[in-house]
Amino acid sequence: MVTISDQKLILAQRIGAFRDLLREKELDGYFLTDLPNLYYFSGFWNEGYFSLIGLRDSWLFLPSLLYNHARVTTFGFNCLKGKVFPNVKKIIKRHKVEKIGFDPASVQYDLGLELKNLGFVPVPGLVARLRSIKDPLEIDLMRKANHLAVLGLEYLEKRFKPGISERSLSADLNRFYHKYGHGIAFSLIIAAGPNSSFPHHITSDYKLKKGDPITCDVGALWQGYRSDLTRTFPLGKMAPSFWRVFNIVSKAQKDAVERLKPGVLAASVDQVARKVIKKAGFGKAFVHNTGHGVGIDIHEYPRLGPGSKDVLKAGMVVTVEPGIYLPGRFGVRIEDTFLITPTGYEVLTK
Amino acid sequence: MVTISDQKLILAQRIGAFRDLLREKELDGYFLTDLPNLYYFSGFWNEGYFSLIGLRDSWLFLPSLLYNHARVTTFGFNCLKGKVFPNVKKIIKRHKVEKIGFDPASVQYDLGLELKNLGFVPVPGLVARLRSIKDPLEIDLMRKANHLAVLGLEYLEKRFKPGISERSLSADLNRFYHKYGHGIAFSLIIAAGPNSSFPHHITSDYKLKKGDPITCDVGALWQGYRSDLTRTFPLGKMAPSFWRVFNIVSKAQKDAVERLKPGVLAASVDQVARKVIKKAGFGKAFVHNTGHGVGIDIHEYPRLGPGSKDVLKAGMVVTVEPGIYLPGRFGVRIEDTFLITPTGYEVLTK
Numbered sequence: 217m218v219t220i221s222d223q224k225l226i227l228a229q230r231i232g233a234f235r236d237l238l239r240e241k242e243l244d245g246y247f248l249t250d251l252p253n254l255y256y257f258s259g260f261w262n263e264g265y266f267s268l269i270g271l272r273d274s275w276l277f278l279p280s281l282l283y284n285h286a287r288v289t290t291f292g293f294n295c296l297k298g299k300v301f302p303n304v305k306k307i308i309k310r311h312k313v314e315k316i317g318f319d320p321a322s323v324q325y326d327l328g329l330e331l332k333n334l335g336f337v338p339v340p341g342l343v344a345r346l347r348s349i350k351d352p353l354e355i356d357l358m359r360k361a362n363h364l365a366v367l368g369l370e371y372l373e374k375r376f377k378p379g380i381s382e383r384s385l386s387a388d389l390n391r392f393y394h395k396y397g398h399g400i401a402f403s404l405i406i407a408a409g410p411n412s413s414f415p416h417h418i419t420s421d422y423k424l425k426k427g428d429p430i431t432c433d434v435g436a437l438w439q440g441y442r443s444d445l446t447r448t449f450p451l452g453k454m455a456p457s458f459w460r461v462f463n464i465v466s467k468a469q470k471d472a473v474e475r476l477k478p479g480v481l482a483a484s485v486d487q488v489a490r491k492v493i494k495k496a497g498f499g500k501a502f503v504h505n506t507g508h509g510v511g512i513d514i515h516e517y518p519r520l521g522p523g524s525k526d527v528l529k530a531g532m533v534v535t536v537e538p539g540i541y542l543p544g545r546f547g548v549r550i551e552d553t554f555l556i557t558p559t560g561y562e563v564l565t566k
Numbered sequence: 567m568v569t570i571s572d573q574k575l576i577l578a579q580r581i582g583a584f585r586d587l588l589r590e591k592e593l594d595g596y597f598l599t600d601l602p603n604l605y606y607f608s609g610f611w612n613e614g615y616f617s618l619i620g621l622r623d624s625w626l627f628l629p630s631l632l633y634n635h636a637r638v639t640t641f642g643f644n645c646l647k648g649k650v651f652p653n654v655k656k657i658i659k660r661h662k663v664e665k666i667g668f669d670p671a672s673v674q675y676d677l678g679l680e681l682k683n684l685g686f687v688p689v690p691g692l693v694a695r696l697r698s699i700k701d702p703l704e705i706d707l708m709r710k711a712n713h714l715a716v717l718g719l720e721y722l723e724k725r726f727k728p729g730i731s732e733r734s735l736s737a738d739l740n741r742f743y744h745k746y747g748h749g750i751a752f753s754l755i756i757a758a759g760p761n762s763s764f765p766h767h768i769t770s771d772y773k774l775k776k777g778d779p780i781t782c783d784v785g786a787l788w789q790g791y792r793s794d795l796t797r798t799f800p801l802g803k804m805a806p807s808f809w810r811v812f813n814i815v816s817k818a819q820k821d822a823v824e825r826l827k828p829g830v831l832a833a834s835v836d837q838v839a840r841k842v843i844k845k846a847g848f849g850k851a852f853v854h855n856t857g858h859g860v861g862i863d864i865h866e867y868p869r870l871g872p873g874s875k876d877v878l879k880a881g882m883v884v885t886v887e888p889g890i891y892l893p894g895r896f897g898v899r900i901e902d903t904f905l906i907t908p909t910g911y912e913v914l915t916k
Contacts, residue, residue, distance in 0.1 A: 325678025387745035395737035
């Protein structure tokens with residue numbers, strides 16, 4: 217249980233750790249442009265504002281629409297309304313914030329050009345790497361978000377029956393995550409029968425039939441944090457080809473998960489899963505990465521895929537989700553979310 | 567009722583109209599980077615792909631994850647998988663597509679730099695302006711999406727009672743829009759009591775009390791198109807101050823709506839609403855634009871706000887949504903969505 221004063225402390229600690237990073241990079245400040253990064257430091261979730269984090273002071277630049285809302289729900293920031301860039305220029309001048317960084321991967325091209333014109337420097341990945349190591353508050357929230365994902369899927373599983381539509385199932389689960397949590401982590405995927413062969417199927421009016429696989433890729437939102445969980449369920453008696461594929465994916469996941477611990481190359485976790493699937497003759501049917509970091513965003517640093525240079529560290533939260541997709545026939549994906557612990561991992565989707 | 571073959575025809579017409587625009591701007595092609603623009607031409611809704619529309623041929627650049635899905639559900643495009651830029655370079659060479667535009671407002675800074683390095687030219691607003699004039703299929707979908715928004719709110723209104731939480735109401739309405747439509751248009755806003763003083767309140771566990779205003783800013787998704795509707799409802803007997811504010815906002819909306827017709831400056835619609843509210847002494851409490859275009863995106867061209875240079879045209883779909891927000895006390899917003907017709911407007915939120 218985290219109280220409001222703990223939360224204040226933790227947000228202050230995040231800004232403190234970020235300022236250390238800024239000093240290391242010889243920056244006087246960093247300009248934040250995208251909501252997940254902004255939320256990480258401010259705790260304020262609303263589109264359309266910016267922030268400058270200096271070595272001593274920090275500012276939020278808000279449209280009138282959000283000004284009062286931010287002023288009463290954030291702390292530790294100077295809240296300013298009105299035109300953003302004149303305000304930024306004044307602060308730079310008055311507070312001698314000279315070398316300011318920004319993230320080239322989370323700003324629009326035309327806004328990025330304006331920042332360059334102001335003399336700001338693109339410094340990629342700074343917040344992403346900080347965010348990849350979850351602090352105690354985040355671990356608490358990720359445990360809750362993932363536990364809720366599991367409860368939702370247990371609730372949904374009881375509703376599977378021939379004749380019910382993907383849409384109807386999705387509607388019920390959307391209600392569940394909004395009622396018992398704070399919403400959904402992403403557009404829920406319910407893909408039954410041949411639709412399961414599309415990894416990112418869009419929910420349709422397809423009605424479940426006996427013998428259908430049902431892939432459910434779901435996640436709940438809990439106080440700004442997202443969970444991620446996939447199961448492919450059988451509906452009644454399945455063809456042997458389904459169980460053959462299912463067992464391969466299941467083994468791929470199991471073997472990959474065994475690799476999870478600090479110091480391990482993210483690419484090697486992918487390699488293990490890919491090897492199992494390739495050996496079984498389905499290499500070309502595994503059409504995505506094995507996993508990804510997750511937190512405020514559903515896809516975060518690190519990437520558990522071929523060619524990734526990322527390294528697992530204690531405090532990271534990652535998915536492991538191999539899949540096999542046979543176009544026009546069916547697909548199977550099994551995904552869980554894990555906290556990397558000092559010695560290995562903890563399953564969060566439980 | 568639009569059949570699949572109509573849809574093929576309409577998508578082909580959109581690409582035809584866009585090619586006319588490209589020729590006008592002396593471009594040989596346009597590189598699409600963001601999902602709403604991509605969806606407008608391809609009908610394929612899935613994050614993570616790109617498109618090049620040339621004067622004769624068009625291409626989709628897909629990750630393996632989406633390749634089969636796009637190949638069987640799109641038409642008129644050459645579907646390519648593998649690394650995007652090597653593929654793009656080959657096409658440029660082989661098909662003599664020389665001068666290629668891209669939208670600087672809908673691409674990330676680092677990707678935009680890559681496009682610039684390839685010799686692509688930033689040409690802003692090209693697709694946005696095309697998308698602002700809805701074609702017959704889009705008008706049909708916008709009517710359905712908005713009608714569904716209304717039905718949802720009628721359903722929700724019956725559930726208002728002291729003791730029920732914002733979250734519970736939001737959960738039920740989320741289910742409604744996912745079951746009878748194709749999802750929600752944006753994170754639904756249910757803001758009761760003092761929370762209604764935050765225009766973009768985040769749904770909370772606040773429980774309704776007698777005398778509370780309840781602002782519901784809601785919208786459904788229908789086949790990729792979004793609706794937008796806001797009502798502030800009274801719960802039981804309200805203080806006279808509520809009705810005073812309510813009537814001012816209501817008059818501001820009514821007067822502004824009367825301005826809607828082709829040829830009118832979008833800023834003048836805002837001016838009319840703002841004048842009513844200012845005259846009543848609440849000028850500083852109206853903290854946002856009067857309205858915006860809506861379609862595939864919830865906020866589109868044009869902008870009905872101060873200083874906007876946009877002009878209303880037949881076929882545009884816009885919101886009119888004045889509001890008054892009294893910090894710590896309460897707020898009122900009234901929003902409907904309108905199709906601009908040759909002679910005036912049609913209310914879509916009915």
